[in-house]
Amino acid sequence: xxxxxxxxxxxxxxxxxxxxxxxxxxxxxxxxxxxxxxxxxxxxxxxxxxxxxxxxxxxxxxxxxxxxxxxxxxxxxxxxxxxxxxxxxxxxxxxxxxxxxxxxxxxxxxxxxxxxxxxxxxxxxxxxxxxxxxxxxxxxxxxxxxxxxxxxxxxxxxxxxxxxxxxxxxxxxxxxxxxxxxxxxxxxxxxxxxxxxxxxxxxxxxxxxxxxxxxxxxxxxxxxxxxxxxxxxxxxxxxxxxxxxxxxxxxxxxxxxxxxxxxxxxxxxxxxxxxxxxxxxxxxxxxxxxxxxxxxxxxxxxxxxxxxxx
Ligand SMILES: [Zn+2]
Numbered sequence: 001x002x003x004x005x006x007x008x009x010x011x012x013x014x015x016x017x018x019x020x021x022x023x024x025x026x027x028x029x030x031x032x033x034x035x036x037x038x039x040x041x042x043x044x045x046x047x048x049x050x051x052x053x054x055x056x057x058x059x060x061x062x063x064x065x066x067x068x069x070x071x072x073x074x075x076x077x078x079x080x081x082x083x084x085x086x087x088x089x090x091x092x093x094x095x096x097x098x099x100x101x102x103x104x105x106x107x108x109x110x111x112x113x114x115x116x117x118x119x120x121x122x123x124x125x126x127x128x129x130x131x132x133x134x135x136x137x138x139x140x141x142x143x144x145x146x147x148x149x150x151x152x153x154x155x156x157x158x159x160x161x162x163x164x165x166x167x168x169x170x171x172x173x174x175x176x177x178x179x180x181x182x183x184x185x186x187x188x189x190x191x192x193x194x195x196x197x198x199x200x201x202x203x204x205x206x207x208x209x210x211x212x213x214x215x216x217x218x219x220x221x222x223x224x225x226x227x228x229x230x231x232x233x234x235x236x237x238x239x240x241x242x243x244x245x246x247x248x249x250x251x252x253x254x255x256x257x258x259x260x261x262x263x264x265x266x267x268x269x270x271x272x273x274x275x276x277x278x279x280x281x282x283x284x285x286x287x288x289x290x291x292x293x294x295x296x297x298x299x300x301x302x303x304x305x306x307x308x309x310x
Contacts, residue, residue: 069109069142076120080243082219086120090289091142093117094245095124096238100217101132105236105245106288110145110199117146133157133216135208135223137247137288138233139164139201147202159206159214161225164232168201213239224275228268229256235276242283244295250276250285252293254305262309269306277302 032040071090078084084095087108094105108117121128134147134156150156160168208214210225220239226249227233233256236245248256250272258264276285281296 069112073116076123078124083243084124084126085286086124087116088112092286092288093120093146094286095121095126095131096219097126098132098217098219101130102126103216103219103221104131104134104150106137106143106247107134107146107150109142110148113146113149129154131156133159133206133214134202135214135221135236136160136164136202137236137245137249138230139167140230140248141199141201143247143288144168144201145199148200151202151205157206158202159208161209161223161232161234162207163227164230165204165207167230167232169204208234210234226250226268226271226275228258228264228271237279242280244276244279244283244285246276246285246287248288250293250298251287251289252291252298253301254310258310260310265310269302273302 071088082097087093222237224235229248283295
């Protein structure tokens, strides 16, 4: 992969604060000036029903809200020579092409397989039958939902850290998809009455371990375990390239959500410092939700995150 064709437009258009409970927990934006408000109101009036979901997503006063299944769609795009992004602004799927097939990082929502992921792959000219591996950054349903389809239909190998295979097989009670959408919902938990049925997880297949590399054709990936958001959360680095897929672990402006659990927060901060902030400053960080950033942009703010406690 070379970076010559890096087209940051799509990701840079993503909002500065997106993911809320499932991702970063960014600071609220300052209020708009009267002039900005006037322009926004005028644009909104002219657009009518068009772009309503985009407006609601980008412009409403809910800076910390969780990603939602109806977040605006991303235009399926090629962002590097062999890296593509598909999905929604709130929940992205990355596809990496190799000389021996396609690797997906995460697989999106189960109920958006037919409407988002499969058409998205097609739109960028990728043959879904060539998806050889799906690497799951962690075991929440907004990331693993699309994986069983590929596993069953094409024998795609599905890979995750052992702790999150345990999580998807034994989700904690009360973590139904509807009960806690911002968590990504471990989704098969004892969802309260009225919650929609949670999607089935993929079958346990490849169990990844911290520090291991995975070679697929001409690409090699390094697995970096960063527990905290979940026990088996991990990031995924393209070896010899300054690109890190950070899942729900590192976002612009902070670490992934640790649900106000002091021990998990301490854990995620320590691991980010020790394993991610040692990467070169120009390493591009692409989270599973929202905007991209770089190691060099985030590293100076670690102490601020520790001081504020999230
Ligand atoms: Zn999550």
